[in-house]
Amino acid sequence: MKRPWYNFLYVRAPILKIGLGIGALLLTIGLLLFLGVVEESRMEAQTANWDGRAVEKGAEIYANNCYNCHGMDGKGLPGVAPALHSNYFFTQRLADVGWSGSLKDYIALTVAAGRPSNVNMQWAQMMPTWSNRFGGPLRDDQVNAVTAYVLNWEKSALTQGTEDNPDPWQFFANAPTRAVAGAEGTAAEAAVVAEPTGPRQPQELFVSMGCGGCHNLDQPQAADNRGPVGPNMANLHETAGTHGEDAETYVHTSIVNPNAYVSEGYMAGIMPQNFAEKMSEEEIDGLVAWLLDPNRVR
Amino acid sequence: MAVQPEIEKKSVVQTVLDVADDVFTRITAGIPAGEVRRMIRGEAPGRPNPRLKPHSEAFLLHIKPTYYHESVTKFTHTFRLGLLSTYLFFVETITGLILMIWYAPTPERAYVDMIRLLSNVPFGQFMRDMHRLGAELMVLIVTAHMVRTYLTGSYKAPRQFTWFTGVILLVVTLFLSFSGYLLPWDQLAFWAVTIGTSMAEAVPPAIVGETVNLLARGAPDIGANGLLRFYLLHVLFLPLILFLFFFVHYYKVVHFGISLPSDEEEVGQDTANKVPADRRVYFLPDVMIDEASFLIGFTALMVFLTAFFFSAPLESIANPQSTPLHTVAPWYFYWLQGLLKIADKMIAGVILPGVLLVLLMAIPYLDRNPSRRARDRRVAIISGLVAGIVMVIWSWMGTPYYAVQGAPAVEVVQKLMPEEGAGHVRELGYANLPLGVYDTREHPVTENEEFNHILHQFEGHIAHFEEEDPSFNTPYGVLTVSQEQPSLKRLTWEIHWLSPEGVEDTFKRTFFLHENSLYWEQYGLRDFSFIRPAADLAAEE
Structure with missing residues (x-):
C-alpha cells in the first residue's frame, strides 16, 4: 500500500512516544513557570491599561457633555461652572466644603447626582444629574470614567499658582476658602486675570463670559425648540425687535440688566448681573452687534 | 502478641512489599507493579491477560475497548481528531469552571469582572485566553473530524447513526462557542449575539420567530435577562446536551469500531468484533501510551500558543445605543454572515442553514454507493470539496471586505484607528505619536520612523479611495x-x-490615547513590553 505524504506524522516506537510526552510535559511546565515569573508585572500593566482606558473613555464623555460649561481644558467658565483643572480644586476644595471622603468620591457623587441646589448666584446652571440611577444618561462605568478623566488633571493642576500659570478657580461670593489667607497668596488672588489691552472680540467674550453655557448660538428659539436655561440665539436678529424697543437697545439692556426683560418661561436672577462691570462699553456694543448679525461668524 | 503467621513465614520486608503491591494493584484496578514493568519493557502479557482487568474493574476504562484493530491505531488514519475533540471539551470544562469563580452574569458586573480577571487574578488572563483558544480549536477540530469521516466514507453502514449524532455534536459545539461569546459583555459580544439572535426572529411564521427570539433574549433586546439565559445555556444546558450525545456517539464508536481503511473493510462488514488475534493492539499499554503522549503534546502546543500567539479580545463595554462599525460574527459564522448579505434573512438565516443541516445529517442515508474506496466515490468527494470551497467563499463574503464599505473618509480612519479593537495607531502607542499637525498635502516627515509609516498609510488610504470612489475628489x-x-x-x-458637485465636505473623528493603554489583536505575537528590566524598577523606587 502506498504511504501518504503525511506518513511521517505516524510515530510507532512506544519509547519515542513516551519520550515526546515527557518532553512536552517539561515544555509545558517551563512555559507555565515563565508565565508565573512575569505574572506580577503583567497584572500591573493590565491594571494601568484599564485605568488608562477609563481616562480615554472619560475624555470622550467630557468632550461630548461637560466642556460646554467646564471649559475645554477644564478651567471652568466664569459665572457658569467651576474649574476642575485647578490647584485649589485638587488641594483645598474638600476641606472647604467639609467633605470627609476622597476627591474621587466627591467627583463621582457630583457627576452622578448633580447639585440639586437652587442657591445660585455664582453658577448660572445647576449641575444636572448624569447617572442613569437618577434619571441621567450615563451608566455607572461612564460616571467612573469621567471621574478618572477629571482626576487625571491632578499632575498639571498642582503646578498651577504661578503668574503665567494661574489657578483658574473662581470663588462663590459668599464662600471664601478656609485656607489661611495671605500666607502664600490664596488661589483666589492667583485667579485675578490681568486686564487685557484693547477691546476683546465678541466671539471671545461669548466664551469667556460663559454665555455659551446657557445660550445656544446654533439653535433658533421657537415654541417647540426652547433653550432649557436661557433662550436660544440663532434667530435673535428676528426676535430681538419684538419687545417694544429697537433690537440693539433690547439686547444691550438684557446684558447689563438681565432682569429688565425676562422672557416668558425663564426665571429672573439666573443670568449674572455684573456684566457691565466685567466688560467695557465698547466691548458690550461689539457683542450686541455681533449677536444681532444674521450672518454671525463664530 | 504473637507474630502473625505470614510474617513468620515471609520476613518483614517481603510482607511490606506484598502489601505495597496490593495497594498498587487496587489503584491501577488490577495491574500489579511487575506487570507495569513488563509493559514498559514491551514484553507480552501473561495468560490470562492481566491487562484486561482494568477494563472490567475500572469505571473510567470500561467504556474503552480492550483492543483495537492494528490499522486504526495509525495516527495518520484518524489523526486522533475525535479524541482531541473530547479532550478539548474537558479542557473547556476545567478552564471554564475556574473562570466561573470570578464571574457574575449581570450587566453591572460581567464586564468589570473581566477587567478584574485580567488585572487582578494571577493566571487570569492565561485562563481566559486558554478557554477562548480551546473553544475556537474545538470548533476547528470537530469540523476537521467530520471532514475526515466524510472523506474516508466512514459514515456508511453500519455507522450511519454515529455520523448523525456527530452532526448533533457539531451543532452543539457551535452553539456552545457562540453562547460563550456574549458573556464578557463587551461590544464585540453584544452585537454579534444581537445579530445572531435576530436570525431566530426570521423563523416562519412570525409568531414562532418572535417567541423564539424573546425566549433567547429574555426581552425584546438583550439585557440582564438575555445575559443570564446565555450564561445558563453556556454553563449548564448545552454542556449537558453535549455530554449526553457524546456518550451516545462514543457508544456507537465502540460498538461498531472505528472504520478500517477502505481496502480492508467492506461496507456493512462488522470488523469491531472480529479482529484477527495477530492484528490486535491492546489499549494497555500501547494505545494508552499513544493517546496520553499525544494529549500531553497537544496541551504543550495549546499552552505555547496561548502564551505567545493568542490573546482573547476585550472591547469596550456593551452599549446598546451604539453599533460599532463593521460588526462581525465569530469566524466560524462568517459563512452565515456572508449569506445574510446576499439573501433575505428568512432564506439565508433560517431556511438555507436548516436545509444544509438536514442534508448533512441525512448524508449516510442518501449516499447509496456501496464502496468506501476513493476511486469509487469521485462524485461524493468532489461535491464535498465543492461544498468546502463554497463555504470558504461565503465566509470571505462575511468579512467586512465584501460589500459593506462605508463612506471613504470613515473607512480611512477605521483602517488606522478603528472604533473598537487595536489598529496600527494604538499598537504604535502613546510614546510614538509626536505632537503636531500633519497635513497629507505637505507629506509630513517626522523623526519617528514608525509614525512616518502611519502618516504614509494615511496618505495611501486616502489616495486609494480617491481612485475608487468618484464622489471623493x-x-x-x-x-x-x-x-x-x-x-x-x-x-x-x-x-x-x-x-462631485464641487461642494467641500469634511469628516472629523476624535480619539484619545492614554500613556498606559495597551491594545492587542486577537491573533499575533503577544506584546511582552510590560516586562521591564530590573534596573528600571530599581530606578523607580
Whole structure:
C-alpha cells in the first residue's frame, strides 16, 4: 500500500512516544513557570491599561457633555461652572466644603447626582444629574470614567499658582476658602486675570463670559425648540425687535440688566448681573452687534 | 502478641512489599507493579491477560475497548481528531469552571469582572485566553473530524447513526462557542449575539420567530435577562446536551469500531468484533501510551500558543445605543454572515442553514454507493470539496471586505484607528505619536520612523479611495495630535474632500490615547513590553 505524504506524522516506537510526552510535559511546565515569573508585572500593566482606558473613555464623555460649561481644558467658565483643572480644586476644595471622603468620591457623587441646589448666584446652571440611577444618561462605568478623566488633571493642576500659570478657580461670593489667607497668596488672588489691552472680540467674550453655557448660538428659539436655561440665539436678529424697543437697545439692556426683560418661561436672577462691570462699553456694543448679525461668524 | 503467621513465614520486608503491591494493584484496578514493568519493557502479557482487568474493574476504562484493530491505531488514519475533540471539551470544562469563580452574569458586573480577571487574578488572563483558544480549536477540530469521516466514507453502514449524532455534536459545539461569546459583555459580544439572535426572529411564521427570539433574549433586546439565559445555556444546558450525545456517539464508536481503511473493510462488514488475534493492539499499554503522549503534546502546543500567539479580545463595554462599525460574527459564522448579505434573512438565516443541516445529517442515508474506496466515490468527494470551497467563499463574503464599505473618509480612519479593537495607531502607542499637525498635502516627515509609516498609510488610504470612489475628489487629511491632559493625547482625524458637485465636505473623528493603554489583536505575537528590566524598577523606587 502506498504511504501518504503525511506518513511521517505516524510515530510507532512506544519509547519515542513516551519520550515526546515527557518532553512536552517539561515544555509545558517551563512555559507555565515563565508565565508565573512575569505574572506580577503583567497584572500591573493590565491594571494601568484599564485605568488608562477609563481616562480615554472619560475624555470622550467630557468632550461630548461637560466642556460646554467646564471649559475645554477644564478651567471652568466664569459665572457658569467651576474649574476642575485647578490647584485649589485638587488641594483645598474638600476641606472647604467639609467633605470627609476622597476627591474621587466627591467627583463621582457630583457627576452622578448633580447639585440639586437652587442657591445660585455664582453658577448660572445647576449641575444636572448624569447617572442613569437618577434619571441621567450615563451608566455607572461612564460616571467612573469621567471621574478618572477629571482626576487625571491632578499632575498639571498642582503646578498651577504661578503668574503665567494661574489657578483658574473662581470663588462663590459668599464662600471664601478656609485656607489661611495671605500666607502664600490664596488661589483666589492667583485667579485675578490681568486686564487685557484693547477691546476683546465678541466671539471671545461669548466664551469667556460663559454665555455659551446657557445660550445656544446654533439653535433658533421657537415654541417647540426652547433653550432649557436661557433662550436660544440663532434667530435673535428676528426676535430681538419684538419687545417694544429697537433690537440693539433690547439686547444691550438684557446684558447689563438681565432682569429688565425676562422672557416668558425663564426665571429672573439666573443670568449674572455684573456684566457691565466685567466688560467695557465698547466691548458690550461689539457683542450686541455681533449677536444681532444674521450672518454671525463664530 | 504473637507474630502473625505470614510474617513468620515471609520476613518483614517481603510482607511490606506484598502489601505495597496490593495497594498498587487496587489503584491501577488490577495491574500489579511487575506487570507495569513488563509493559514498559514491551514484553507480552501473561495468560490470562492481566491487562484486561482494568477494563472490567475500572469505571473510567470500561467504556474503552480492550483492543483495537492494528490499522486504526495509525495516527495518520484518524489523526486522533475525535479524541482531541473530547479532550478539548474537558479542557473547556476545567478552564471554564475556574473562570466561573470570578464571574457574575449581570450587566453591572460581567464586564468589570473581566477587567478584574485580567488585572487582578494571577493566571487570569492565561485562563481566559486558554478557554477562548480551546473553544475556537474545538470548533476547528470537530469540523476537521467530520471532514475526515466524510472523506474516508466512514459514515456508511453500519455507522450511519454515529455520523448523525456527530452532526448533533457539531451543532452543539457551535452553539456552545457562540453562547460563550456574549458573556464578557463587551461590544464585540453584544452585537454579534444581537445579530445572531435576530436570525431566530426570521423563523416562519412570525409568531414562532418572535417567541423564539424573546425566549433567547429574555426581552425584546438583550439585557440582564438575555445575559443570564446565555450564561445558563453556556454553563449548564448545552454542556449537558453535549455530554449526553457524546456518550451516545462514543457508544456507537465502540460498538461498531472505528472504520478500517477502505481496502480492508467492506461496507456493512462488522470488523469491531472480529479482529484477527495477530492484528490486535491492546489499549494497555500501547494505545494508552499513544493517546496520553499525544494529549500531553497537544496541551504543550495549546499552552505555547496561548502564551505567545493568542490573546482573547476585550472591547469596550456593551452599549446598546451604539453599533460599532463593521460588526462581525465569530469566524466560524462568517459563512452565515456572508449569506445574510446576499439573501433575505428568512432564506439565508433560517431556511438555507436548516436545509444544509438536514442534508448533512441525512448524508449516510442518501449516499447509496456501496464502496468506501476513493476511486469509487469521485462524485461524493468532489461535491464535498465543492461544498468546502463554497463555504470558504461565503465566509470571505462575511468579512467586512465584501460589500459593506462605508463612506471613504470613515473607512480611512477605521483602517488606522478603528472604533473598537487595536489598529496600527494604538499598537504604535502613546510614546510614538509626536505632537503636531500633519497635513497629507505637505507629506509630513517626522523623526519617528514608525509614525512616518502611519502618516504614509494615511496618505495611501486616502489616495486609494480617491481612485475608487468618484464622489471623493481631491481629498486630503489632517491629523492633529495634541496633549489633552498629562499622559493623555488627543488625536483628531480630519478628512476634507470635494463632492462631485464641487461642494467641500469634511469628516472629523476624535480619539484619545492614554500613556498606559495597551491594545492587542486577537491573533499575533503577544506584546511582552510590560516586562521591564530590573534596573528600571530599581530606578523607580
